[in-house]
Amino acid sequence: MPVKQIYLDHNATTPLHPEVKIAMQKAMDVFGNPSSMHSFGRDARALVEESREKIASFINAEADEIFFVGSGSEANNTILSIFTCEPSQCANPCNMAHEIITSKIEHPCILEASKCLQNRGTPILFLNVDNYGKIDTAQLEKMISSRTGLVSVMMANNEIGTIQDIKKIADISHKKGALFHTDAVQAVGKIPVDVKKLNIDFLSLSGHKIYGPKGVGAVYVKKGVKFCPLIRGGHQEKGRRAGTENTLGIIALGKAIEMRKVEMDKEEKSLLELKSALKKGIEKSIPDIRFNGHPTDCLPGTLNVTFQGVEGEAILLYLDLEGIAVSTGSACSSGSLDPSHVLLACGIPAEGAHGSIRFSLGRDNTKEEIDYTVTKLTEVIKKTRKMSTAYK
Amino acid sequence: MCTCELWIETLKGLRMSDQLNWVYTDKVKDHFVNPRNILKDDENFKEDGKGMVGNIKCGDQMMMAIKVDAKNNTITDCRWKTYGCASAIASTSVLSEMVKGMPLDEAYHLSPKDVTKELSGLPEHKIHCSVLGDKALRAAINDYYRRTNQEDKITAETSKIICQCMNVTDHEIEDAVLEGARSYLALQEKTKLGTVCGQCEKEATKLLNEYIKKHFS
Numbered sequence: 361m362p363v364k365q366i367y368l369d370h371n372a373t374t375p376l377h378p379e380v381k382i383a384m385q386k387a388m389d390v391f392g393n394p395s396s397m398h399s400f401g402r403d404a405r406a407l408v409e410e411s412r413e414k415i416a417s418f419i420n421a422e423a424d425e426i427f428f429v430g431s432g433s434e435a436n437n438t439i440l441s442i443f444t445c446e447p448s449q450c451a452n453p454c455n456m457a458h459e460i461i462t463s464k465i466e467h468p469c470i471l472e473a474s475k476c477l478q479n480r481g482t483p484i485l486f487l488n489v490d491n492y493g494k495i496d497t498a499q500l501e502k503m504i505s506s507r508t509g510l511v512s513v514m515m516a517n518n519e520i521g522t523i524q525d526i527k528k529i530a531d532i533s534h535k536k537g538a539l540f541h542t543d544a545v546q547a548v549g550k551i552p553v554d555v556k557k558l559n560i561d562f563l564s565l566s567g568h569k570i571y572g573p574k575g576v577g578a579v580y581v582k583k584g585v586k587f588c589p590l591i592r593g594g595h596q597e598k599g600r601r602a603g604t605e606n607t608l609g610i611i612a613l614g615k616a617i618e619m620r621k622v623e624m625d626k627e628e629k630s631l632l633e634l635k636s637a638l639k640k641g642i643e644k645s646i647p648d649i650r651f652n653g654h655p656t657d658c659l660p661g662t663l664n665v666t667f668q669g670v671e672g673e674a675i676l677l678y679l680d681l682e683g684i685a686v687s688t689g690s691a692c693s694s695g696s697l698d699p700s701h702v703l704l705a706c707g708i709p710a711e712g713a714h715g716s717i718r719f720s721l722g723r724d725n726t727k728e729e730i731d732y733t734v735t736k737l738t739e740v741i742k743k744t745r746k747m748s749t750a751y752k
Numbered sequence: 753m754c755t756c757e758l759w760i761e762t763l764k765g766l767r768m769s770d771q772l773n774w775v776y777t778d779k780v781k782d783h784f785v786n787p788r789n790i791l792k793d794d795e796n797f798k799e800d801g802k803g804m805v806g807n808i809k810c811g812d813q814m815m816m817a818i819k820v821d822a823k824n825n826t827i828t829d830c831r832w833k834t835y836g837c838a839s840a841i842a843s844t845s846v847l848s849e850m851v852k853g854m855p856l857d858e859a860y861h862l863s864p865k866d867v868t869k870e871l872s873g874l875p876e877h878k879i880h881c882s883v884l885g886d887k888a889l890r891a892a893i894n895d896y897y898r899r900t901n902q903e904d905k906i907t908a909e910t911s912k913i914i915c916q917c918m919n920v921t922d923h924e925i926e927d928a929v930l931e932g933a934r935s936y937l938a939l940q941e942k943t944k945l946g947t948v949c950g951q952c953e954k955e956a957t958k959l960l961n962e963y964i965k966k967h968f969s
Contacts, residue, residue: 674784674837
């Protein structure tokens with residue numbers, strides 16, 4: 361084990377916030393089933409509802425517009441699943457869609473779920489992005505029609521951090537009568553999100569990206585919008601998601617959101633400073649690089665860099681040996697043979713995508729850690745470039 | 753000790769070994785951290801044969817250069833460079849040690865399996881990262897044969913078309929197996945073979961099983 365351990369992979373997951381940990385330790389004794397009428401159940405119910413309210417107020421929603429799920433992926437799959445109704449086969453069709461529009465840079469859970477719908481007969485259209493990863497809204501205007509039932513575009517991208525013009529995309533969608541969903545797993549808790557201002561119909565969020573635990577997420581469904589559950593078989597969450605509530609996770613998610621409310625604004629400033637230091641440090645000491653993603657409309661802690669002539673998995677593992685944790689868009693780290701679909705969609709050539717590294721900073725990172733990372737990174741890139749056939 | 757205590761012990765053991773073993777074997781780690789025989793820019797390595805294979809678009813490229821003792825037909829020294837992942841770096845490094853002092857015809861027939869065995873194994877989805885090393889080595893030996901007018905010794909890597917409709921060769925089937933295809937269906941998905949007339953199914957299945965045996969058994 362290296363002496364220092366520096367975690368720069370907060371878009372993958374985050375450690376528990378110390379306050380969340382304390383809240384969870386306390387909540388471990390709350391074992392009642394929130395659906396039970398007795399005092400044990402009521403105690404649990406009260407905490408679950410408190411958590412729901414915290415989340416609702418954080419994104420300017422009503423409490424009954426929020427329900428809990430097992431993950432961000434479940435949240436996204438749930439929303440896509442309600443657009444599969446075949447009116448002739450369903451007595452209670454909710455949101456019939458002859459067509460769904462999404463983007464090429466969505467998280468795999470949206471892309472895979474879309475492809476599954478496509479195989480079952482629902483046409484799915486994929487929006488292009490520009491070099492910075494921004495949705496082509498002109499293309500959306502041309503693509504959208506009265507057939508479109510849903511437009512689903514992520515608020516902030518997990519790999520490059522680019523933040524979309526959600527309001528504009530939602531407005532275009534509504535003008536044609538389509539509903540709008542945003543996967544805000546990387547956005548909620550990192551940038552301000554107001555579902556009313558942004559005019560969002562569905563939103564997905566997750567606990568473990570914002571210093572909460574894994575295995576809990578939430579969905580926002582705007583009041584009045586028709587909804588149909590993905591998991592059936594119980595009255596929990598007002599019939600929107602069957603299964604006994606994960607009280608521990610839900611309480612922790614509420615606490616994580618509460619802490620975000622307190623810390624987000626201040627943290628944004630320090631993250632931007634750290635990111636700028638990292639960016640400047642890389643620029644100064646490593647030639648032949650390019651920064652990916654949008655220069656300003658970007659998550660405060662996310663920096664994606666392509667290092668010419670080297671392969672990402674090797675960089676990741678050399679940095680890991682120095683105790684520094686990052687991630688890569690290289691195919692080699694994922695088990696597939698294709699590099700990051702996000703970087704390819706941004707027009708970055710395959711060799712650039714293979715050589716990309718994502719740094720995602722978080723609340724515990726320090727300037728010293730960033731300086732140490734730049735030093736080690738410079739050594740690693742030098743070493744890998746020396747053995748590379750693709751760097752002269 | 754009850755079953756659940758046993759489980760906890762087992763889990764503890766697993767976690768320990770994970771830490772010790774890193775993501776790959778110790779041997780892979782050793783060669784990844786300290787790769788042997790990398791061609792340095794400032795060294796004047798006068799090679800007798802040189803080969804380059806792969807493509808950076810696909811994520812790996814490999815160059816190998818060899819020195820040959822013409823009297824004994826053995827490789828005396830070798831250097832390499834790669835654009836590739838940890839497995840590619842480690843497998844080429846280990847290969848560069850294996851071939852020193854090896855007769856040319858023996859080196860010519862080294863397989864990815866010989867290399868992964870030397871590395872005490874690679875995860876299955878990483879096997880394809882180790883195939884470039886021996887391909888580059890063969891290309892370097894071929895180059896040596898060409899330079900010394902021994903073209904007759906070059907075994908051309910001829911490929912045979914198995915699926916006439918979709919123009920899929922035995923090499924592509926082998927690559928698909930290395931990339932994870934384990935069934936005829938998976939093979940079809942990767943290569944599109946047998947999706948028109950379907951006459952090649954028998955031959956393709958036979959090759960599929962042969963390549964699985966060759967690389968993974």
